[in-house]
Amino acid sequence: MDPKTGLNWGNTAWMLAATALVLLMTPGLAFFYGGMVRSKNVLAILMQNFVCMGIVSVLWVLDLFSLAFGTDKLGGFIGSASTFVGMHHGADMWGSGDGVPTTVIATFQITFAIITAALITGAVADRLKFAPFVVFVTAWSICVYAPIAHWVWGGGWLAQHHVEDFAGGTVVHINAGVAGIALTLVLGKRIGWPKERMRPHNVPFVLLGAGLLWFGWIGFNAGSELAADPVAGWALINSVVATAAAMLGWLVVEKIRDGHSTTLGAASGLVAGLVAITPACGFITPIGAIGLGVVAGALCALAVGLKFKARVDDSLDVFAVHVVGGIVGALSIGIIGDATIGGNNGLFNGGGFTQLGRQALGVGSVIVYDFIVTLVIALVIDKTMGLRVSRDVELEGLDINLHAESAYDTVGSSGSGESHASVHLPAATSEKVST
Numbered sequence: 001m002d003p004k005t006g007l008n009w010g011n012t013a014w015m016l017a018a019t020a021l022v023l024l025m026t027p028g029l030a031f032f033y034g035g036m037v038r039s040k041n042v043l044a045i046l047m048q049n050f051v052c053m054g055i056v057s058v059l060w061v062l063d064l065f066s067l068a069f070g071t072d073k074l075g076g077f078i079g080s081a082s083t084f085v086g087m088h089h090g091a092d093m094w095g096s097g098d099g100v101p102t103t104v105i106a107t108f109q110i111t112f113a114i115i116t117a118a119l120i121t122g123a124v125a126d127r128l129k130f131a132p133f134v135v136f137v138t139a140w141s142i143c144v145y146a147p148i149a150h151w152v153w154g155g156g157w158l159a160q161h162h163v164e165d166f167a168g169g170t171v172v173h174i175n176a177g178v179a180g181i182a183l184t185l186v187l188g189k190r191i192g193w194p195k196e197r198m199r200p201h202n203v204p205f206v207l208l209g210a211g212l213l214w215f216g217w218i219g220f221n222a223g224s225e226l227a228a229d230p231v232a233g234w235a236l237i238n239s240v241v242a243t244a245a246a247m248l249g250w251l252v253v254e255k256i257r258d259g260h261s262t263t264l265g266a267a268s269g270l271v272a273g274l275v276a277i278t279p280a281c282g283f284i285t286p287i288g289a290i291g292l293g294v295v296a297g298a299l300c301a302l303a304v305g306l307k308f309k310a311r312v313d314d315s316l317d318v319f320a321v322h323v324v325g326g327i328v329g330a331l332s333i334g335i336i337g338d339a340t341i342g343g344n345n346g347l348f349n350g351g352g353f354t355q356l357g358r359q360a361l362g363v364g365s366v367i368v369y370d371f372i373v374t375l376v377i378a379l380v381i382d383k384t385m386g387l388r389v390s391r392d393v394e395l396e397g398l399d400i401n402l403h404a405e406s407a408y409d410t411v412g413s414s415g416s417g418e419s420h421a422s423v424h425l426p427a428a429t430s431e432k433v434s435t
Contacts, residue, residue, distance in 0.1 A: 008099025014228040015104045021219025022111035026053055026118050028212025033122050035205025036316050038198060040397025041126050042407040048133055052118040055137050060110045064141060068149035076157030079150045098227035108223060113145055116172045122316035123180025126190050127394050130402050132385040139377045140179060144370055148175055163362035164343045166235065167224035169279025169330040170366045177323035178367050181314060182374040187388050189313040191395060203263055210267035214243060217274045221281045234341050235281040242293035246273025249297025268321060272300035275325030280333050283343040288336040296328045327363055334359040
């Protein structure tokens with residue numbers, strides 16, 4: 001600790017590293033999603049993920065950070081719009097009591113806001129226009145992400161009711177998953193779904209993306225302590241063992257239900273475990289984390305079938321993994337939370353139903369607010385700009401029509417190796433202009 005400035009060198013170095021780790025998660029997510037879509041749409045989903053990095057980063061400095069983490073306004077609904085703006089004048093030099101500069105904390109939080117918006121894209125893959133999506137991310141980040149982040153992490157009304165969320169079960173995963181479902185309801189089903197089996201075009205991409213997500217998630221969870229201390233260590237080990245247990249739980253369900261375990265199931269189970277442990281990683285023991293992982297992996301695997309019963313085309317199972325996993329993880333704090341690790345005791349540790357009720361309040365309020373506001377945003381954009389591509393574009397593919405590119409070169413009879421984009425006219429040239 002620097003006695004003159006209050007800067008903690010160790011904590012600051014750790015948060016710099018954690019920020020880099022979490023930023024890598026969005027490219028990892030892009031590969032995870034990209035491998036699961038059909039080859040004609042892989043660049044479109046990658047582009048949607050990457051553009052979130054651009055939009056949210058700029059918005060964050062322009063004042064999303066202040067709205068999320070500034071002084072309470074409107075009874076804890078939103079933060080003030082002045083905290084970040086004053087930083088370059090020397091105000092609010094330290095972002096936490098652990099001697100980490102506000103600039104570092106703010107940048108760390110940028111990465112959370114980015115991946116939350118990017119997660120939504122999995123629910124609406126294969127049919128979403130690009131320009132309206134840019135508008136959607138902008139409006140959604142301001143109207144949904146910033147308020148909910150303030151409620152839980154910025155000292156807002158849910159924080160005042162002692163709702164616990166260590167690294168983003170409500171703020172990130174339930175938030176993104178519910179938004180994805182609302183957006184899906186406006187867009188409608190993909191052409192041919194559910195009769196047509198829309199298989200992943202590149203499962204190795206999926207596994208690569210899952211591995212990058214797990215790697216980056218170490219910063220996501222352990223970094224959320226904002227210090228290099230014992231609680232960060234608990235978050236670290238819990239993030240590893242819960243993820244491993246969830247992967248195994250998903251594979252067991254697959255084996256029993258389908259007669260075989262799949263690599264896609266392993267990747268999906270891994271992510272389900274990461275989602276579930278995220279809110280609880282700093283509040284439970286490693287044994288509890290293993291139990292949580294098994295339960296989350298099994299329940300998320302079973303939840304995949306719900307979209308067929310509900311006839312909701314959640315393309316890449318964002319609801320099953322992120323909403324179900326996020327709910328399981330958030331509620332687990334009220335059941336197996338251990339005050340010797342952090343937070344309050346849950347039901348099984350003598351805390352009664354108090355914390356479980358608080359967690360249910362957090363989950364319910366995020367779901368209701370998120371769904372309603374996202375639905376309104378999506379309907380307005382759909383009526384004014386149109387969210388969905390034309391039938392011809394959807395059938396031929398988003399890559400060539402929206403971005404004039406193809407992920408994979410096709411070699412013609414001349415052997416020239418020209419890319420698909422250079423030798424083929426898109427199905428709807430006007431669509432390129434309007435999207």
